[in-house]
Amino acid sequence: MIAFAASLRYEFRMQVRKRSVWIVPALTLVLFLLIGGSLLRDLFDPDEVPPEAKTAVTALAVQVYALLTIGFGCLLADRLVRDDRLRVAAILDATPARETARLLGKYLGAAAATAVPILVVYLGFTVAYAIHSHHPSAIGWAAAALGLVFLPGLLFVAAFALAVPLIMPAPLFRVLFVGFWLWANLVAPEQIPTIAKTVLHPLGGYPLTALLGFHGIDGRDSWAGPVPGATLNFLRPHPTPATAWLSIGVLLVLAAAALTSAHLGKRHAD
Amino acid sequence: MRIEISGLTKTYKGGVAALDGLDLVVPTGMFGLLGANGAGKTTLMRILAGIMLPSGGHVTVGGHDLGTTTGRTAVQRDLGYLPQDLGLYPDLTARQFLDYMALLKGIDDRKVRRRRIGEMLEVVALTAHADRRLRGFSGGMRQRVGIAQALLADPQLLIVDEPTAGLDPEERIRFRTLLSQFAGSRTVLLSTHIVDDIAQTCREVAVLAKGRLIFRGTVAELTRRAEGQVWSVVTDGPAPADGTVVSALPAEHGMRYRVVAPTAPGPQARPLEPGLEDGYLAVTAR
Numbered sequence: 001m002i003a004f005a006a007s008l009r010y011e012f013r014m015q016v017r018k019r020s021v022w023i024v025p026a027l028t029l030v031l032f033l034l035i036g037g038s039l040l041r042d043l044f045d046p047d048e049v050p051p052e053a054k055t056a057v058t059a060l061a062v063q064v065y066a067l068l069t070i071g072f073g074c075l076l077a078d079r080l081v082r083d084d085r086l087r088v089a090a091i092l093d094a095t096p097a098r099e100t101a102r103l104l105g106k107y108l109g110a111a112a113a114t115a116v117p118i119l120v121v122y123l124g125f126t127v128a129y130a131i132h133s134h135h136p137s138a139i140g141w142a143a144a145a146l147g148l149v150f151l152p153g154l155l156f157v158a159a160f161a162l163a164v165p166l167i168m169p170a171p172l173f174r175v176l177f178v179g180f181w182l183w184a185n186l187v188a189p190e191q192i193p194t195i196a197k198t199v200l201h202p203l204g205g206y207p208l209t210a211l212l213g214f215h216g217i218d219g220r221d222s223w224a225g226p227v228p229g230a231t232l233n234f235l236r237p238h239p240t241p242a243t244a245w246l247s248i249g250v251l252l253v254l255a256a257a258a259l260t261s262a263h264l265g266k267r268h269a270d
Numbered sequence: 271m272r273i274e275i276s277g278l279t280k281t282y283k284g285g286v287a288a289l290d291g292l293d294l295v296v297p298t299g300m301f302g303l304l305g306a307n308g309a310g311k312t313t314l315m316r317i318l319a320g321i322m323l324p325s326g327g328h329v330t331v332g333g334h335d336l337g338t339t340t341g342r343t344a345v346q347r348d349l350g351y352l353p354q355d356l357g358l359y360p361d362l363t364a365r366q367f368l369d370y371m372a373l374l375k376g377i378d379d380r381k382v383r384r385r386r387i388g389e390m391l392e393v394v395a396l397t398a399h400a401d402r403r404l405r406g407f408s409g410g411m412r413q414r415v416g417i418a419q420a421l422l423a424d425p426q427l428l429i430v431d432e433p434t435a436g437l438d439p440e441e442r443i444r445f446r447t448l449l450s451q452f453a454g455s456r457t458v459l460l461s462t463h464i465v466d467d468i469a470q471t472c473r474e475v476a477v478l479a480k481g482r483l484i485f486r487g488t489v490a491e492l493t494r495r496a497e498g499q500v501w502s503v504v505t506d507g508p509a510p511a512d513g514t515v516v517s518a519l520p521a522e523h524g525m526r527y528r529v530v531a532p533t534a535p536g537p538q539a540r541p542l543e544p545g546l547e548d549g550y551l552a553v554t555a556r
Binding site: 003014017091102 | 319321349353356358359361362366370371375416419
């Protein structure tokens with residue numbers, strides 16, 4: 001437990017001090033605002049803002065999460081391999097601290113630190129919106145979106161961002177991750193086989209639909225469930241609270257599997 | 271902590287044998303490990319530190335079997351380890367890095383940890399730099415942080431691999447003295463190819479070559495291995511071809527060579543008293 005807490009604390013501290021952890025999301029956000037396709041401005045425009053606070057903050061969650069998670073995954077890609085690169089691994093491995101505890105601490109500490117700017121952006125805009133529109137309930141809906149969409153999704157991405165660079169160079173992982181993220185979340189299933197709108201959807205289509213009742217800003221979009229003419233529809237059951245929790249569970253199980261593989265891979269390499 | 275090694279082998283991927291049936295007993299106190307690059311010293315140290323598993327053989331440290339997870343963890347609770355290619359986190363200060371290491375070594379009491387870190391920073395003369403990021407530290411300062419982390423938990427077994435590399439002469443002497451003082455009733459395994467470091471600190475020494483033990487005994491015994499084999503040759507011609515040239519100094523008429531060879535490497539060769547380095551060369555040249 002001490003090793004886990006120590007690893008979490010110091011990995012968080014080292015990661016949150018990295019300038020790129022703040023610069024990458026800031027630049028992404030600025031770019032997004034400049035190209036003008038963002039709800040970040042519409043939230044404060046009476047003609048554009050969704051009428052319900054729940055829809056507004058959930059839509060904001062989808063945009064912030066979909067956009068900033070790309071940088072999140074890329075920024076975490078060097079965290080596990082850097083102990084070897086910095087040649088610190090030998091003295092860490094020679095301590096009585098269990099490797100699983102250190103790995104878990106590193107995973108959660110680095111992921112939490114990298115998520116801080118995302119949370120600052122999301123909660124910052126949510127609070128501003130709540131004050132501006134006199135919708136205090138927006139804070140509660142934002143908390144729900146954080147727990148049901150951001151948390152499982154970021155844990156899923158962080159696990160793979162730590163594990164995959166053990167078998168390929170981190171820059172290659174970053175390129176592949178950006179491609180994966182666009183493919184898994186933004187590609188229309190009826191056009192190309194994709195895991196979008198399945199229980200594996202990293203954007204959390206099932207919890208968005210079945211637990212947060214989100215159907216897009218105009219209320220007519222589908223974020224989960226069968227898509228006529230699409231492949232992989234066996235992974236797209238009808239969205240219900242049960243399938244939503246199943247989807248969250250699947251992402252967390254995949255994250256655990258990635259971390260276990262990383263642990264075993266490192267041990268085998270030693 | 272007594273170390274008992276029997277039939278230890280380590281073969282890397284590709285079939286490279288780093289250790290080849292090593293048998294060795296390391297008693298309490300300072301113990302030196304000599305050998306050329308690739309002799310297997312670092313592999314042995316990594317196995318003893320519990321960070322690498324052997325391919326075969328048996329190792330016990332203080333009665334704990336290193337072949338088991340429980341045994342390795344028990345040894346690591348009493349271990350200080352300074353690897354040859356030490357790395358540090360550049361984003362942390364020296365104090366933070368030591369705090370992290372202390373926590374991983376199980377020193378969970380904050381007061382004890384702070385006191386111990388303060389003492390170690392004092393010992394390695396880094397108190398004034400304790401709150402500077404490690405990124406800006408010189409090689410010698412980084413090595414001193416490595417020494418501090420190795421001594422943090424007051425270990426019963428200290429394994430140091432090439433610890434004086436990167437230290438200036440004063441720091442080297444200071445560190446050697448520190449190691450000797452620290453040893454006492456503990457076991458300190460010092461691996462180096464700087465023979466003088468062994469001569470100044472260890473009573474007993476082992477020499478490895480190609481993963482095998484080729485000598486084990488006292489420093490005096492190793493020195494005696496070169497008796498009758500050390501020669502001084504002054505020549506203005508080429509260096510003596512027979513034997514191993516230990517040193518070459520400019521002399522009045524040409525160069526003065528110190529040579530280790532089983533027989534006189536020329537008619538003008540004069541016998542000399544052997545030193546530890548000569549003994550080491552006499553043993554490894556066989």
